[in-house]
Amino acid sequence: MSFHDELVAQTAHERNGLLSIPIIQSALAGRIARDDYVAFLNQAFHHVRHTVPLLMACGARLPARLEWLRTAVGEYIEEEMGHHEWVLDDIAACGEDRAAAEASSPSLATELMVSYAYDTIQRGNPVGFFGMVLVLEGTSVALATRAANTLQTSLDLPRNAFSYLLSHGDLDIEHVGFFKRLMDRIDDEDDKAAIVHAARRFYVLYGDIFRTLRDGGARLAEAA
Structure with a gap:
C-alpha cells in the first residue's frame, strides 16, 4: 500500500467525523440559512489568508x-496566491460588507487551527503541515462543488457568490493527484x-469551525 493510501486509511475515522457534522450535512441538503453561509465565508477568509504564509x-x-x-x-504557493480575495468577493456578492469582513477577527476555532498549523511547522516536523493540506483539499473535493450548486438554488444567491467553493471543488481535484504523488x-x-x-x-480542528459556526465561534463544541 502506498503511503498516501495508508494516510487516508489511518485518518478515515477523523474524516468521517468531520463529514458527519450536522451543519455540513444540512448544507449539502440545502437546509442552511444565508447567515450560515456568510459565517462560513468569514471563517474561510481567516484561514485562507494564511495559506501562502504557511506554505x-x-x-x-x-x-x-x-x-x-x-x-x-x-508550486503550491504560486497556485494559492490571492485566494483569500476570492472569499471576500463572495462575501460582497452575498450583499455583505467586504471591508468589515476583512477587518473582522477569526473565531476561536479558526484561530486555534491556524495557530496549530504554524506551531506544527515551527516547533514540530514541518512536513506535518501536509496533514492540513490533506484535510482542506480533500474536504473541498468531497463537498465544495456539490454544496455550492445546492446552496445557490436554496439561498437564491448569484453564481459569483460561490467562486471560492466552485473553484476549489474543481481545482482541488487536480491538487489531490499532485498531493498523492508527493506523499508517495x-x-x-x-x-x-x-x-x-x-x-x-x-x-478535528477544522471540524470545530463548523461545530461552532452557529454560535459565533464563542466556544469549542465537543469533538464528534
Missing part, C-alpha cells in the same frame, strides 16, 4: 534532504508519522 514557512523549514518537496511547495515519495518513517498525526488533529 512559505513550511518551505523555509524543510531539510535539504527534502529539496524536491520544497520545489513542490513553491515520502519514505522517512518520522515524516510519515508527523503527517498522519497532523491530519488527525486538523480534521
